[in-house]
Amino acid sequence: MTPMKNSQPRVVIVGAGFGGLRAARALRALPVNVVVVYRHNYHLFQPLLYQVATAGLSPDEIAYPVRAILRHDNVEFRLAEVTGVNLAERRLSLSTGELDYDYLILAFGSEMNYFNLDSVQQHGFGLKEIEDAVRIRNHVLNMFELAAQETDSQKRAAELTFVVVGGGPTGVEMAGALSELTRLVLAKDYAHHAAMKPVRIILLEALESILATMPPTLQSAALRTLERKQVEVRFGAAVQSYESDIVTLKSGEKIPARTLIWAAGVQAASLADKLGLPQARQGRIVVSPTLQVLEHPEVFVIGDAAYLEVNGAPLPMLAPVALQQAESVTQNIRRLLQGQSPVEFVYSDPGSLATIGRNAAVARVGRLHWSGFPAWVMWLVVHIVQLIGFRNRLVVLINWAWDYFLYERAVRLIAPE
Numbered sequence: 001m002t003p004m005k006n007s008q009p010r011v012v013i014v015g016a017g018f019g020g021l022r023a024a025r026a027l028r029a030l031p032v033n034v035v036v037v038y039r040h041n042y043h044l045f046q047p048l049l050y051q052v053a054t055a056g057l058s059p060d061e062i063a064y065p066v067r068a069i070l071r072h073d074n075v076e077f078r079l080a081e082v083t084g085v086n087l088a089e090r091r092l093s094l095s096t097g098e099l100d101y102d103y104l105i106l107a108f109g110s111e112m113n114y115f116n117l118d119s120v121q122q123h124g125f126g127l128k129e130i131e132d133a134v135r136i137r138n139h140v141l142n143m144f145e146l147a148a149q150e151t152d153s154q155k156r157a158a159e160l161t162f163v164v165v166g167g168g169p170t171g172v173e174m175a176g177a178l179s180e181l182t183r184l185v186l187a188k189d190y191a192h193h194a195a196m197k198p199v200r201i202i203l204l205e206a207l208e209s210i211l212a213t214m215p216p217t218l219q220s221a222a223l224r225t226l227e228r229k230q231v232e233v234r235f236g237a238a239v240q241s242y243e244s245d246i247v248t249l250k251s252g253e254k255i256p257a258r259t260l261i262w263a264a265g266v267q268a269a270s271l272a273d274k275l276g277l278p279q280a281r282q283g284r285i286v287v288s289p290t291l292q293v294l295e296h297p298e299v300f301v302i303g304d305a306a307y308l309e310v311n312g313a314p315l316p317m318l319a320p321v322a323l324q325q326a327e328s329v330t331q332n333i334r335r336l337l338q339g340q341s342p343v344e345f346v347y348s349d350p351g352s353l354a355t356i357g358r359n360a361a362v363a364r365v366g367r368l369h370w371s372g373f374p375a376w377v378m379w380l381v382v383h384i385v386q387l388i389g390f391r392n393r394l395v396v397l398i399n400w401a402w403d404y405f406l407y408e409r410a411v412r413l414i415a416p417e
Contacts, residue, residue, distance in 0.1 A: 008031055008032055008033050008074075009031075009032050009033070009102035009103060009337065010032065010033045010034075010035060010100065010101050010102050010103075011032045011034050011035070011101065011102065011103045011104075011105065011266075011333065012034075012035045012036075012037060012092060012099060012101035012103070012104050012105070012107050013027075013034065013035070013036045013037070013105045013107060013302070014037050014038075014082050014092070014104070014105070014106050014107060014109040014271075015036075015037075015038060015106070015107035015109055016036055016038035016040070016043050016077075017043070017044075017046075017067045017109045017303060017322065018303065018319040018322045018323050018326075019107040019109075019302040019303035019322030019323060019325055019326045020036060020038070020107035020302075020303075020326070021036075021043055021066075021069060021070075022314070022322070022323050022327065022328075023105050023302070023326035023329055023330055024036050024070055024075055024109065025069075025070075026326060026327060026330035027075075027330055027333070028072045028074060028075060028076070030330070030333065030334055030337065031337070032074065032102075032103075032333070032337070033074050033076070034074055034075045034076065035075075035076045035077075035078060035101075036066065036070060036075065036076070036077045036078070036097070037078045037080055037082060037092065037094065038066060038077070038078075038079065038080075039079070039081045040066075040067060040079075041065060041066055041067065041071060041077075041079050042063040042064060042065055043063065043064050043065075043066055043388060044062065044063050044129070044130060045062040045063070045064075045386070045387055045388070046128070046319075046394075047319070047383060047386075048062045048383060048387075048396070049062065049127055049128075049129075049130070049132075049133050050127060050133070050170065050173050050174045050177055050415070051177065052130065052133035052134065052137065052411075052417065053127060053133040053134075053136035053137050053138055053140075053174070053177075053261075054130070054136075054137065054140070054174070054178055054180075054409070055140075055141070055181060055185075055409040055410070055411045055412045055413075056177065056181075056399060056400075056403060056409050056410065056411065057396060057399055057411065058411050059130045059133065059393055061395050061399070062387070062392065062396070063130065064150065064388040064389045064392060067412065068389075069388060070417040077286070078094070078096065078099070079096075080094040080095050080096040080097075081094065081095040082094055082095075082108070082271055083095060083274075084274055085104070085225075085274070085275050087275070087276075087277075087293075087296050087299065090102065090104070090246040090298065092104075100279075101298075102298065103298050103299075103300070103333055103336075104298060104299045104300070105300045105301075105302060105326075105329055106271075106285070106299065106300065106301045106302070106305055106306075107301075107302050107303050107305065107322065107326070107328050108268075108269045108271050108272075108305055108315055109269055109303055109304045109305060110128075110266040110267060110268055110269055110282075110304035110305070111128060111265075111266065111267060111269050111270065112126035112127075112262060112265075112266060112267075113130050113265040113266050113267035113282060114126075114262065115264070115265065117239065117240075117241065117242075119242050119243055120165075120239060120242045120260065120262055120387045121262075121320040122199065123242050123243060123260070124165075124242050124260040124261065125139065125243045125259070125260065125261045125262065126262050127170065127174065127261065127263060128243035128266075131303070131417065134241045134415060134417060135417055136261060137411070137413075137415075138414045138415060138417060139259060139416075140162065140178070140181070140259065141413075141414050142208045142413060142414060143159045143160060143162075143258055143259060144160070144186055144189075144190060145414075146159050146161075147159040147160050147193075148190055148193045150220075152177070153198075154256070156198060157198045157200075157256065158194065158245050158256040158257055158258050159199045160199045160200065161198075161199075161202065161255065161256060161258070161259070162178055162182075162200070162201050162202070162257065162259045162261070163202045163204060163247050163255060163257045163259060163261070164178070164201070164203050164204070164261045164263060165204045165239055165260065165261065165262050165263060165264045166204075166205065166210070166262065166263035166264035166265065167203060167204075167205030167207070167209070167210030167211065167212070167233075168210075168263065168264075169211065169348070169352070169353075169354040170210065170263040171203060171205070171210075171263035171264070172203070172210055172226065172261055172354055172356060173354060173355055173356065174213060174261060174353065175201055175226060175231045176205040176225070176226060176229055176231065176356035176357035177357060178201050178359045179201045179226075179230060179231050179357065180229065180358060181214075181409060182199050182201065183199075183229070183230065184358075184407045185407060185408060185409045185412070186412075188407075189412070197411075200232060201229075201230065201231045202231070202232045202234065202255065202257070203226065203231055203232065203233045203234065204234050204235060204237040204238075204239060204247075204249075205233070205234065205235050205236075206237065206238040206239075206264070207235065207236070208235050208236060209235070210222055210223060210226075210233065211354055213316065213352060213367055214221035214352065214354070214362060214364055215364060217369060217371075218363075218364060218369055218371055219364040221362055221371035221372070222354065222356055222362050222371075225356040225357075225371075226356055229356065229357060229360075232264065233252070233400045236251075236406045237249055237251070237253075238250040238251075239260075239264075242260045244258070245257065245258050247260055265282075266282070266304065266317060267282040267283045267284075268282055268283040268284045268285065268304060268305045269305065271285065271302075271305075272285050272305055277293055277294075277296075277329075278294060278309070280307040280314070281307065281314065282307075282317075284304070284305060284306060284307035284314070285305055285306060285307060286307050286308075287299045287300075287301050287306050287307065287308050289308065289344035289345060290328075290332055290334075290342040290343065290344055290345065291306060291308070291325055291328060291329055291332070291345050292342065297342075300329045300332070300333075302322055302325035302326055302329055303317075303321065303322035303325060303385055304317040304322070304417050306325065309313045310347060315347055318352075319386075320349075320350050321347060323370060324345070324347060324348065325345060328343075328345040328346075331343065350365070351363065351364045351365035351366060353375070353378065353382060354365050355375075355376060355379045355381075358376075358404065359370060359372065359373050359376050360373075360375075360376055361375035361376040361378070361379040362375050363378050363379065364373035380400065384396065384397055403412060
């Protein structure tokens with residue numbers, strides 16, 4: 001058990017994603033001791049993870065050391081895995097020992113949801129961690145190297161068929177980036193090989209539209225852009241299994257492909273299942289409107305791990321939700337320290353963005369909708385601003401400019417995993 005520092009309350013934050021870091025930064029102004037516990041020593045900017053997977057950026061350009069972010073007298077960082085929580089005694093079990101708390105903020109995020117498709121989980125690729133992105137990049141580049149030497153046309157076609165499952169922002173952005181990598185960059189690298197001829201990028205969506213949270217006009221604009229980029233978009237195409245080189249749909253259709261990238265859904269991280277707390281869809285922990293856990297008002301849950309309905313629908317698992325919830329939780333802890341009642345969380349939707357590659361994106365901000373180049377510029381600005389660290393912003397901007405003007409991807413390396 002770790003003793004408390006002086007007489008100030010200890011606030012423990014589990015997770016250093018968008019919500020966890022925002023809460024830690026906001027709590028610096030309160031008379032509390034903050035301990036951030038996370039299994040990685042870096043914060044990962046997940047919205048750009050697909051660009052690492054498609055050879056546009058390096059992992060260090062979208063990650064930043066947590067200790068460098070949280071340099072403050074009342075904030076401490078611990079590199080550890082949370083293995084359990086004793087809610088009655090207000091104590092965390094860590095891979096490195098135990099840790100008591102007065103207030104607990106659970107911001108441990110989400111993981112891939114394969115919907116019990118074991119074969120997809122075993123043979124396909126998820127995209128949630130740096131390791132996932134590097135593995136995809138290595139695999140895609142390896143497929144081209146194999147195809148360049150393959151004499152069997154059917155095997156070569158399977159090696160150069162890349163299936164992305166899920167028509168949400170991650171799937172759309174991944175499919176668009178893969179298309180540009182293969183058509184604009186690798187086409188030059190393999191100009192003298194027949195390998196480039198049968199390249200296919202297939203986006204499978206089980207529903208009847210992509211970007212389901214976007215207005216129909218933007219859905220249509222995104223679809224047209226994908227088709228211009230030679231991405232085959234298939235609706236009503238639910239995956240049943242994947243056995244390393246064959247994607248089988250529930251319709252019975254089989255697609256020969258050596259690559260399947262899963263972007264069809266996420267769920268709360270597995271820690272949520274170990275807490276004994278009420279859970280809802282996707283394993284998310286049910287919270288009150290003040291973001292507190294029922295029967296344990298000293299425990300707050302924010303971000304992807306929290307389940308809170310607004311107007312009959314759960315809040316989306318998006319970074320803006322986590323950021324705003326972190327601010328609300330900080331306000332409520334301040335109120336509790338002052339003997340006041342916590343206030344309910346009110347979400348203000350800032351809109352949504354999705355890019356489909358060069359000069360192409362869709363954006364919704366309130367009632368305003370944009371597509372094409374203006375939306376793409378907005379997407380660039382928003383993501384550059386949200387990156388942590390001046391060096392990361394500068395390097396990412398330079399890499400994007402290099403890619404834009406020279407049609408090159410900066411990191412076409414098959415690296416050790």
